[in-house]
Structure formats: C-alpha cells, structure tokens
Amino acid sequence: MLPVQEIYNSLIDALKANPITLLQAPPGAGKSTWLPLQLMRDGHYKHIVMLEPRRLAARNIANYLAQCQNEPLGQSVGLRVRGESKVSVHTRLEIVTEGMLTRMLQNDPELSDVDLLIFDEFHERSIAADTALAFALESQAALREDLTIMLMSATLDSDRYTAFFNCPVIQSSGRSYPIDEIYCPIKDESRWLDAIPAIIKQALNEQTGSALVFLPGQREILRVQQALSDLSSNCIVATLFGEQDKANQQAAISPAPQGMRKVVLTTNVAETSLTIEGIRIVVDSGKRRAASFNLKTGVTELTTQSISRSSAVQRAGRAGRIEPGVVYRLGSKQTFERRNSHDNPDILTSDISQLMLEAKQWGASISELTLLDPPSEQQCSQATNLLSMLEAIDSNGKLTTLGSKMLGFGADIRLAHMLLKAQMLEPRLSGVYRLAIYLVALLESRVNTANELNLALHSQQQRPHPVFKQQLNYWLKRLKFTDSRTDLNTEHLSLLVSLAYPDRIAKKRGNGYLLANGAGAELNPDYWHNDEYIAIASMGGHKGGRVFAATALNPLALKEYLPHLFTELTRCEFDEKAARFIHQDEVKLGEITLSSQPSKHKLDKTERAKAWLSVFAKQGFSLFNEQKESEQLLIRMCLASKLMPEQFPVINQQQLIETAGDWLGVYLEDIKTLEQLKKFNYFEALQNCFNWQQQSELKSLLPLRLTVPSGSNIKIEYQLDGPAKLSVRMQEVYGLTSTPMLANGKLALLMELLSPGKRSLQLTQDLAHFWNSSYREVQKEMKGRYPKHFWPDDPANSVATNRVKSRM
Structure with missing residues (x-):
C-alpha cells in the first residue's frame, strides 16, 4: 500500500470541508500519480487540473x-504543455505546466468546468506557480466558492503555509522504501566536481542497481x-536535462536492459515527480543552477548554488x-545541516515584469494579489520601467493592447514584443519578420558561439545546430510561416535586438558601455x-x-520605429568643478545621451532652483555654511517628530533632503552663485514645514x-541623540530642587553647572542628588577660589543669584 492511501479518507474530508488544503507526503508516497487518479475514479470531482512545474514530469x-x-x-487523462x-x-x-494554468485562468477566471486545482511540488515556488495560485485564490473568493485548491509537496514549510492560508495540513508519514544516507566529505570545496566520478564509482561498487546523479547543469554533466x-x-x-529532445529523455528514463546497470x-x-525505473542509488552533488536577477543591469544570470535541505530530501x-x-x-x-531549510522563492530573486503584466491583465496590482512573498519595491520599479520600454504599459501604467497580445503569445515577453512588432513592420521592412523568427530560434536554443549576432545567425543558417533547427521549425510551424528563401x-x-532588449541599447564609455537602463557593461575579452x-x-x-552577444547599432535610425524610447529635454545643472551652470538641450535614449548642445531657451528661475536642489540632494545640510540657529531648529523639529508623532508630522534629515523641492525650492530661485547658496539661511524655509500651531x-x-531661578534666560543646546544641554553658572540655579524636563517629560535635560569663570564643574541630570552629595567638595574648592561669590551650605533652599555677595 502506498503511504498516501493511508490518509486518503482524511484528505477527502479535509478537501470537502475547506477551500484550500495542504498535503505533505514524502517522495514515492503516490501523491502525484495514485492520488489524482483515485480522486477522478472515485468521482469526487468532475474535472481536476494538476499543475506540474516541469514539462518532463508533466x-x-x-x-x-x-x-x-x-x-x-x-481521453480521461489529458496534457497541456507549451506546444502540445x-x-x-x-x-x-x-x-x-505553470504557464498553461495562468493562461487558463486569464481566459476564463471562473475556470467554469474545473472543481479541483492541484499544485504539485509547490515547494519549488516558481513565479508562475505563485501567479497562478494568486489568481486561483481570487477566483475562489469572488467567483467560485465551490472551487477547491490543494497544495502538495514532500517538503512544504507547512507551519508558515497553514498560518498564511488559514487551512489544514494532512501529512503522510513514511516512505515507500527506506533510504540510507552516506556522506562524502571533501578537502577542497572549489574542486567539488572532480570528486563526483570517484563517488559514483564507489557507489556502484558498494551497491546494486542503477544510479541517478544530480549535477547543476549540462557543462558538469558532460565533464x-x-x-x-x-x-x-x-x-x-545516460544524460537527462530539460533541453533534450523527447527521445533522449525517454531513453534516460527507461529501465536498463536485462543484466545491465x-x-x-x-x-x-x-x-x-519523476520515477526512473531501476534507480536505487542517488549521488547528490548538493549543487544547482539557479537564476539570480541583477536589478541594476536587468540581467538574469544563472549561478551555481548549494541546494537547501528540503531539495536534498527531494533528490534522495x-x-x-x-x-x-x-x-x-x-x-x-x-x-549538510548548515544549509538553509528551504530554497528562496523565485519571486524574490527574479525579474517580475511577466508577473506585473499578468496582474495588469487580471485587473489587479501586485500589491493586491495574495502572495506568500511579495516582491520588493525595487523589483516593481525595474519591472515598470521595462514594461514601459516594451510598450506593454502606457505612461499611466495601464495595460496596452500590445501588452495584452504579448501575454497571450506564450513566449518570453521580450521576444513576444519583438515578434509582434516585426510582424507589424513587415510591410515597411521586407524580411524583418523572417529575421525575427531566426533570431528567436537562436536566442532560445542558446547554441550561439559568436559574439557578433550577424555571424551567429549566418553560421546557424549554413550549418544549423540540431537544437537551433528544432527551435526554428517550432516557430515556423507555430507562426505558420513558410521559409523558402x-x-x-x-x-x-x-x-x-532593440525591440527585445531596449534597456540594453548601449553607448561606448571608456573601456566598456553605458546601458540605456543606466547600468555599466564590459566587453568579453575576445569580443572584437x-x-x-x-x-x-x-x-x-x-x-x-x-556582454556576450551584440550587434552594431545606429540609434537615430531607431527613432522612426521606437519613438517612445527617445526623450528631448533641457538639462540644467550646476557643475561644481567648473563653478558654472550647464544649460543644454539634449536627446536621450533612456540614460544614454545621444546629443547635447547649448540650450536655445533662456534659463528660468525654476530650472535654476532644480539645479541647486540637485546640489543639495548630494551634499545635504552640510552644503550650507554654519548657522547655529537653523541647525538647532532642524534638530528640534526632528526631535518633536520623533518624540511626539501625534502632534507633529514626520521630519528627519533624509526625508527633508528627499522632499526639498516641496519646502526649499522656491527659496532658491533667485540664488545665482554657489557662494550665495552656501550663505543662504534656510531657517524660514525649514520653519514653514510646520504650520503656525505646530x-x-x-x-x-x-x-x-x-528661565532659571536667578531670572536669567539661558540658551538650550539640543542634539539628535541624547539629552538637551543647559550650561549655566551654579549660583543661578540655587533653590532648584529637581532637573527640568522637556517635551512633556519625554526629553531629559543635562545640566552643565559652571563656575563664576564659566569653567565646567559638574554634569548632572539629577540636580537633587548633586546638592546632597558631591556639591560639598565643589563648595570647598570654590570658596577658596571665588571667595566673593555665594556658596551656601544648603543650595537647594537658597536664593539663586547672578551677582557677587556684596551686591546681593
């Protein structure tokens, strides 16, 4: 009996009583095979859709x-994957597969004929799975109360998931068969790959049966x-990886011939979710190839990383x-025990532009979706910029008609944009659509060996790599394009290339390039x-x-076809080194300046103020010459905001720098030189951040x-961290029995008690304690040094004075 059979009745009860249920069952329990088939056979559900994260497993x-x-x-069991x-x-x-489920939901949010959705291997947490689940949860809440959702995995973070989804977890204990663990320490972690063949041979000598060896990628597999x-x-x-054709994959999965291993x-x-017959040995390198997205360059780079403990359990x-x-x-x-318990979800380490576009098509923002791990603001900002460059959203962030078509195209949105635009441009640019198909085949096949894309394409046309040929035929057939030339x-x-990667248009800068998205790039050493x-x-x-693959570009020739990428603006800024204003009319492509010339327009006050604000943004309040009164006002306002947030708005130095255009800009319009700016007294501008009552x-x-007991009005010195300080001659606070407090008792006052010659005698925040303790020693010393001044035995009950004894 399979382990999942033992909890089958409990699982049925949970599914019938809850909108969402978690099933945690170990590898080999039958959750991906026996369970969905039995649910169908028993007639519990009319139509079941089970999501598998990998095409091979599906x-x-x-x-x-x-x-x-x-x-x-x-017939009763069906399959939907890309192209099939x-x-x-x-x-x-x-x-x-994941993308197919998202398309099903976008096309029919009610999932009209589906009553059970199963997310298998949910621990993998791909963006597509998170997206599909978020949409399914919305459908369930708003349109389909009868839709049931089940999340399955051997290694779910069940405590977190049950709390987040407010749902039960059904657990299946035990494996179909036990698994022994053997650890193989290595001295030099950097040479881990060299150790793998010896471990495989050791395992074959010590064990019977066939072996499954986990490696990060094709390069390691070939070695x-x-x-x-x-x-x-x-x-x-045998070898098994995602890019192989079906025949080679099936050959790897099939059992070894009789008498063979x-x-x-x-x-x-x-x-x-994959059973390879005859396997009873696993050799686990503990490594995987994972996507790591660089927000600055907008590039997703595959890096070799250690797997988590949960992935290791799956492999074993x-x-x-x-x-x-x-x-x-x-x-x-x-x-092994020091590894992370679970892998980071893709949504936190990937480009989320596809997710953002899907959300807009769905009619929601990312923040409105039920996501276990919401992406960061930086990810959202990067995705918004890219989608704008790809014409998928307009200036208001709304989904465009082209953006909707890109989503329905069933390809990477960059390549979808290129193919759709190429098709539109074909009447004007003969042959561009065919070239786009060849370029997509080249990029998706990843068989390019030439840094110059022209050479790479011609090379593949003359001597096509089998994988390139397979991809080209797929796209020609899918787009119903007859290629007779x-x-x-x-x-x-x-x-x-610009249509697909507008953010990677680049201009020469030193030994490298400046990208349109503002990032820097360097050439491959053999790039000519x-x-x-x-x-x-x-x-x-x-x-x-x-840079691995690129082609030469005339940016001005793009303007006719991609006008939205170009911006004409007037730049006004102050060059601190040259001590002069730069006032230029410029044409820009993203962050790249294509042309710049002295402006034809007169420099107005608003532009000049913006330039000064840019200087202030870099230097902050240190830009201005010392002005004690303004500096103390700034500190007092920050303290008020911190100590009494119910009475005062949020104020801090960084916030003031970031919002300087709102409170400071208008005061800078008539300033014409840097020297004037440094001398500018910002007291009034800063004070007006508070209304009259505040x-x-x-x-x-x-x-x-x-005001101290002597009648003198003494200045207080404030600081951002720590107590405020009052420096006052000791005789002027006689009769004061306790240290004053500020801000309704929320800010302590540090009293610096001075001699008649204004030398510091004592620092205290507890005046009463000082009078009753160390004052005696101070009194003895001061009587000898300043005999004309009043040094009473009981200062707490004496009259304060700012005069000598003879004038009291």
Whole structure:
C-alpha cells in the first residue's frame, strides 16, 4: 500500500470541508500519480487540473496515468504543455505546466468546468506557480466558492503555509522504501566536481542497481560523462536535462536492459515527480543552477548554488521509489545541516515584469494579489520601467493592447514584443519578420558561439545546430510561416535586438558601455567590436555586466520605429568643478545621451532652483555654511517628530533632503552663485514645514531658552541623540530642587553647572542628588577660589543669584 492511501479518507474530508488544503507526503508516497487518479475514479470531482512545474514530469505523469486507464493520452487523462495539447471532451484529469494554468485562468477566471486545482511540488515556488495560485485564490473568493485548491509537496514549510492560508495540513508519514544516507566529505570545496566520478564509482561498487546523479547543469554533466568512460561494459551512462529532445529523455528514463546497470546524469529536472525505473542509488552533488536577477543591469544570470535541505530530501527520494535505496551526499553531515531549510522563492530573486503584466491583465496590482512573498519595491520599479520600454504599459501604467497580445503569445515577453512588432513592420521592412523568427530560434536554443549576432545567425543558417533547427521549425510551424528563401538579410538585426532588449541599447564609455537602463557593461575579452553604439542580446558573467552577444547599432535610425524610447529635454545643472551652470538641450535614449548642445531657451528661475536642489540632494545640510540657529531648529523639529508623532508630522534629515523641492525650492530661485547658496539661511524655509500651531507648540515643548531661578534666560543646546544641554553658572540655579524636563517629560535635560569663570564643574541630570552629595567638595574648592561669590551650605533652599555677595 502506498503511504498516501493511508490518509486518503482524511484528505477527502479535509478537501470537502475547506477551500484550500495542504498535503505533505514524502517522495514515492503516490501523491502525484495514485492520488489524482483515485480522486477522478472515485468521482469526487468532475474535472481536476494538476499543475506540474516541469514539462518532463508533466509528460511522464500524464502518459503513465493514461496507461493506468488503458487509454491513449487525451481521453480521461489529458496534457497541456507549451506546444502540445492533448485534451478532449472526455478529459476529467488534466496535467498542465505553470504557464498553461495562468493562461487558463486569464481566459476564463471562473475556470467554469474545473472543481479541483492541484499544485504539485509547490515547494519549488516558481513565479508562475505563485501567479497562478494568486489568481486561483481570487477566483475562489469572488467567483467560485465551490472551487477547491490543494497544495502538495514532500517538503512544504507547512507551519508558515497553514498560518498564511488559514487551512489544514494532512501529512503522510513514511516512505515507500527506506533510504540510507552516506556522506562524502571533501578537502577542497572549489574542486567539488572532480570528486563526483570517484563517488559514483564507489557507489556502484558498494551497491546494486542503477544510479541517478544530480549535477547543476549540462557543462558538469558532460565533464562527469567523460570521466566515466572507463566504467565496466555492463554499465550505461545516460544524460537527462530539460533541453533534450523527447527521445533522449525517454531513453534516460527507461529501465536498463536485462543484466545491465545505468548511471543517469541529470540536473534538478529529475528532482521531483519523476520515477526512473531501476534507480536505487542517488549521488547528490548538493549543487544547482539557479537564476539570480541583477536589478541594476536587468540581467538574469544563472549561478551555481548549494541546494537547501528540503531539495536534498527531494533528490534522495528518487532512490526509494521502487525498492530500498541509498543516497551519497557530497560533503560532510555538518555541512549538510548548515544549509538553509528551504530554497528562496523565485519571486524574490527574479525579474517580475511577466508577473506585473499578468496582474495588469487580471485587473489587479501586485500589491493586491495574495502572495506568500511579495516582491520588493525595487523589483516593481525595474519591472515598470521595462514594461514601459516594451510598450506593454502606457505612461499611466495601464495595460496596452500590445501588452495584452504579448501575454497571450506564450513566449518570453521580450521576444513576444519583438515578434509582434516585426510582424507589424513587415510591410515597411521586407524580411524583418523572417529575421525575427531566426533570431528567436537562436536566442532560445542558446547554441550561439559568436559574439557578433550577424555571424551567429549566418553560421546557424549554413550549418544549423540540431537544437537551433528544432527551435526554428517550432516557430515556423507555430507562426505558420513558410521559409523558402536560402539567404538571410540581417539589415534590420539591430532594430530587432532593440525591440527585445531596449534597456540594453548601449553607448561606448571608456573601456566598456553605458546601458540605456543606466547600468555599466564590459566587453568579453575576445569580443572584437569597437562600435560607439551596440544592441545587446546576451549578457552575464560577474554581476551580469559582461556582454556576450551584440550587434552594431545606429540609434537615430531607431527613432522612426521606437519613438517612445527617445526623450528631448533641457538639462540644467550646476557643475561644481567648473563653478558654472550647464544649460543644454539634449536627446536621450533612456540614460544614454545621444546629443547635447547649448540650450536655445533662456534659463528660468525654476530650472535654476532644480539645479541647486540637485546640489543639495548630494551634499545635504552640510552644503550650507554654519548657522547655529537653523541647525538647532532642524534638530528640534526632528526631535518633536520623533518624540511626539501625534502632534507633529514626520521630519528627519533624509526625508527633508528627499522632499526639498516641496519646502526649499522656491527659496532658491533667485540664488545665482554657489557662494550665495552656501550663505543662504534656510531657517524660514525649514520653519514653514510646520504650520503656525505646530511652530507655537515647538517653542513651548522644546524651547530655545530656559528661565532659571536667578531670572536669567539661558540658551538650550539640543542634539539628535541624547539629552538637551543647559550650561549655566551654579549660583543661578540655587533653590532648584529637581532637573527640568522637556517635551512633556519625554526629553531629559543635562545640566552643565559652571563656575563664576564659566569653567565646567559638574554634569548632572539629577540636580537633587548633586546638592546632597558631591556639591560639598565643589563648595570647598570654590570658596577658596571665588571667595566673593555665594556658596551656601544648603543650595537647594537658597536664593539663586547672578551677582557677587556684596551686591546681593
């Protein structure tokens, strides 16, 4: 009996009683195969849609379940993945990939004929899965109370998820078969890949059965494959990764021939929802290739990272699917236990422009969606800028008609924009649509070996790589394009790259380039271009700032086709080094200045004030010459805001610098030189940040001066951190029995008691204690030094004075 069968009845009860339920079941429990099939067979649901994060797993599960039904795929069990749809009116259980589920929800928010949504391997937390779940939850709340949602995984962060979704968790304990763990420490972590072949050979010698080896990517797979060329003749080495064709993938998954053993070298494509027959050994490198998005460059770079403990559990589970197994883990047990419990969700480390566009199509903002981990403001800002450059949203942030078409295109939104625009431009630019199809095939196949895209395309046309050919045929067929020509006109290549990557149009700057998004880039060492402008299709390397593939560009030739990228403006700023105003008319493409010349327009006061504000934004209040009164006002206002937020608005130095245009700008309009600016007294401008009532309350609660018992009005010195300070001659506070407090008792006063010669004698915040303690020693010393002054034995009850004894 499969473990999930034991909790089946409890799970049914939970599903019927709750809108959303979590199922936590270990690898091999039957949650991805037996469970959905049984739910369909028992008639609990009329139409079930199960989301699988990987196409390979989706195809294999769908085919397996169809075989269990003794039917061809597309009858009671269906499949929807990119480029492949096998469903019919008889389909009651659909296996779909993430993007397909999002499209289903966008096309029919009610999911009219679906009554159960299953999110398998939810721990992977891809952006597409988070998006689809957010939409499904909205549909459930607003349109479909009868829609049931189930989240499944072996390694869910169940405590967090149950609290967030307010739902029950059903747990299936135990595996189908036990798995032993063997740790393989290494001395030099940097040479981890060299240790893998030896561990594989050790495992084959010590164990029976076939082995599944987890590696980060194809490059590592090929290296290990070469190192295993000396294995015995009864051992087959196979490879399995996402970019392979179906035939090679199925060959890797199929069981080894009778009397043979198999070593399958794979990426994390085989980590979940995939059973490879005969596998009872897992060798886990503990590494994965993960996307890391650089907000500055707008580039997603694949980096090699250590996997989390939950991913390691998933990988080990592949060994115990059909018999007892064993996992060999690279590294010590202590290293393993120091790993993160779960991988970071994609939504926090990825480009969210697709998610933002999906949300706009859905009719919501990202902040309105139910997301376990909302993206940062910086991610949202970057995505907004990119979508604007791709013409997917207008100046008000609204979805455009083109943006809607891009979403429905079923491709990366950059490439969708390029293909759709190329199709529109075909009547004016003959051959540009065909060239766009070839470029998409080149970029998606990732087989380019030339840094110059012209050369890369011509090379693939003459001697096409099998993967390029496969991608080209896919796009030609999908777009119903007949390609009968033998030549390839690349005249408009830079335009196409700019359509897909407008943020990566770049201008020569020193030894590198300045990108339209403001980031810097450097050339690959063997890149031979020296053009002033280039359009970049591929970047990566350190911090995503290295150019891998680009083509020369004439930016002004783009203006006819991409006018929205160009901005004409008048720049006015103060050059501090030259001590003069720069007043130029400029044409810009993003952050790139294409042309600049002395402005034809007269410099007006508003522009000059903006220039001074830019100087202030860099230097802050240190820009101005010392002015004690204004500085003390600034500190008092900040203290009032901090100590009494119910009475005063939020005020702090950084906030004032950021909002200087609101309170300071108008005062700077008549200032013409930097010297005048430095001498400017900002007291009045700053004071007006408070209304008349608040100014009055400030004077009362945090006064500039304090009247002491002698009648003198003494100045108070305030500081942002710590007590306010009152420096006063000791004789002037006789009769004062306690230290005064400010701001309704919220700010302490530090009293610096001075000698008649204004030398500091004592610092105290407890005057009463001072009178009764160390005052005696001060009295003895001062009587000898200042005999003409009054030094009473009981200062707390004596009359204060600012005179000598003879004049009292």
